[in-house]
Amino acid sequence: MVLSGPSGVGKGTILALVRRRHPELYLSVSATTRAPRTGEVDGRDYYFLTQAAFEQLIAENALLEWACYVGNYYGTPAAPVLAALAAGRSVVLEIEVQGALQVKNNYPAAMLVFVLPPSLAVLAARLRARGTDAPELIERRLERAAEELALVGHFDYRVLNDDLERAVEQVERLLFEEPLHDPTGC
Numbered sequence: 757m758v759l760s761g762p763s764g765v766g767k768g769t770i771l772a773l774v775r776r777r778h779p780e781l782y783l784s785v786s787a788t789t790r791a792p793r794t795g796e797v798d799g800r801d802y803y804f805l806t807q808a809a810f811e812q813l814i815a816e817n818a819l820l821e822w823a824c825y826v827g828n829y830y831g832t833p834a835a836p837v838l839a840a841l842a843a844g845r846s847v848v849l850e851i852e853v854q855g856a857l858q859v860k861n862n863y864p865a866a867m868l869v870f871v872l873p874p875s876l877a878v879l880a881a882r883l884r885a886r887g888t889d890a891p892e893l894i895e896r897r898l899e900r901a902a903e904e905l906a907l908v909g910h911f912d913y914r915v916l917n918d919d920l921e922r923a924v925e926q927v928e929r930l931l932f933e934e935p936l937h938d939p940t941g942c
């Protein structure tokens with residue numbers, strides 16, 4: 757599964773709760789050139805790389821997908837994901853929208869899930885309350901969010917993250933049960 761949607765919508769929060777209930781789930785650890793935030797650990801939250809090291813991964817074709825997002829590179833190291841899939845594990849990539857669309861292009865069988873905020877105002881409030889990004893960076897993330905929301909139609913499923921528990925249950929169902937309805941939502 758690819759879980760995508762704008763920054764601050766709650767993807768990480770949802771997945772942390774899903775993972776607590778399903779420890780067997782494999783959550784991909786991304787590479788990025790962004791600086792670590794307080795409390796983030798290299799190799800657990802991200803692989804924090806220099807720009808040169810990231811570009812080396814691109815040149816070696818070692819990433820399943822990658823994107824430039826508000827001034828930094830982000831990408832999914834391919835080898836661990838392919839190994840987890842080969843071992844029969846359920847795998848989730850938590851990534852932004854351009855990367856999600858690359859995955860769909862390269863692996864059409866991948867399930868793409870878009871997490872929606874109740875509104876842009878709520879999204880802005882969540883980003884501000886999270887307190888991890890400077891105000892100008894939050895503005896850039898919100899501008900990007902508006903562009904990302906316009907691409908929701910390319911995704912297989914949508915999950916509204918209004919009530920957190922309900923969103924967690926929806927993601928769980930998509931991961932571990934056969935979807936019962938038309939994925940287009942028509």
Ligand SMILES: Nc1ncnc2c1ncn2[C@@H]1O[C@H](COP(=O)(O)OP(=O)(O)OP(=O)(O)O)[C@@H](O)[C@H]1O
Binds near residue numbers: 766768
């Ligand atoms: N349903 C919800 N109701 C209220 N607050 C929420 C909800 N879900 C998440 N949050 C809060 O919103 C903030 C952003 O959540 P989170 O960091 O999980 O977003 P994200 O989509 O993973 O962001 P990013 O893409 O930047 O990593 C957090 O402070 C989190 O506690």
Ligand SMILES: Nc1nc2c(ncn2[C@@H]2O[C@H](COP(=O)(O)O)[C@@H](O)[C@H]2O)c(=O)[nH]1
Binds near residue numbers: 761832
């Ligand atoms: N295309 C990819 N996007 C990724 C990846 N890992 C994380 N992300 C997304 O980037 C933004 C910003 O993340 P933040 O940690 O700086 O808040 C967010 O939407 C993430 O989901 C990746 O490997 N590829």
